[in-house]
Amino acid sequence: MPLRLPPLPALRFFEAAGRHQSFKLAAAELNVTPSAISHGIVGLEQALGVELFVREPRGISLTTTGADYLSYVAEAFSLIAIGTQRLPNHRADRPIALSCAPTFASRWLLQRLAGFRERWAKVSVSVDTSHRQVGFPVDGFDFAIRLSRSPVAGAAWTRLFGERFVPVCSPVYLESLRDGHGNIRLEHATLIHVNAASEDWQAWLDATGANGIEATGGLSVDTIQLAFEAAAMGLGVALGRRPLVDSDLASGALVEASSDTIDSAGAYWLVSAENADRRPELCDFKRWLIGEAGQFDAPVDANGPGSRTASS
Structure with a gap:
């Protein structure tokens, strides 16, 4: 007997809206209107017979049922994405997809990408600076650069440098x-x-x-x-x-x-997708980026973050 599944487009709307906690941000990510997101989720709620979001004047939030359901839906999309990426020769020539903050991109990354292109001229790189949370591997990114006080459990985080x-x-x-x-x-x-x-x-x-x-x-x-x-x-x-x-x-x-x-209490970290070690060009990019960043990561003072140091 075939599995009975809710409409897949509506599930995609739900996953994005639940991750962002916003119909507007989900719409921007999926290139549809907020109205389309809202109507799609209403249809999904009617099909499931449950309420997934609480609608309030200042925004939306997941219900307890919605939060529980989101964990299953997000995992399902992740499994589909991982399986697709592991297909033989799947988009082997696609660009390296990187997400990072616009200031980091313009003031540190872009001026160094020429060096990467000189060594790997046939490898394309796509840099996304939109202000949105990246979901690995659903969103199709290979790497993200994030400013954080510490790595997040369950993901592959590599320290680049502190501020x-x-x-x-x-x-x-x-x-x-x-x-x-x-x-x-x-x-x-x-x-x-x-x-x-x-x-x-x-x-x-x-x-x-x-x-x-x-x-x-x-x-x-x-x-x-x-x-x-x-x-x-x-x-x-x-x-x-x-x-x-x-x-x-x-x-x-x-x-x-x-x-x-x-010294800042935070640092810039390179977050890698689960399959980042399966493509040679991703391994090359990661090694190159870590090498470029290494010269900027001054030793942390013995007194910890926030300690006074001499100006460099």
């Missing part, structure tokens, strides 16, 4: 902060904050013990890239994240506003 924080601003703005004796008065600066950053000015202030600097107020932006651009325009002092800010420091667009740097 180091140092205040930065434009040369002209730095001169405006000097007192009559030539000392930099950061307490008079406008601090530029990154709303989405898990670590920002408070982490630097706590670690350095800087006094008289108000951690709140100032200018807030939603990306690290915008913070660096605002600082270069003379709008205030941003918390530079090395090595992402290194190119601006090297060009002179930004200068250090303090000699105190601290």
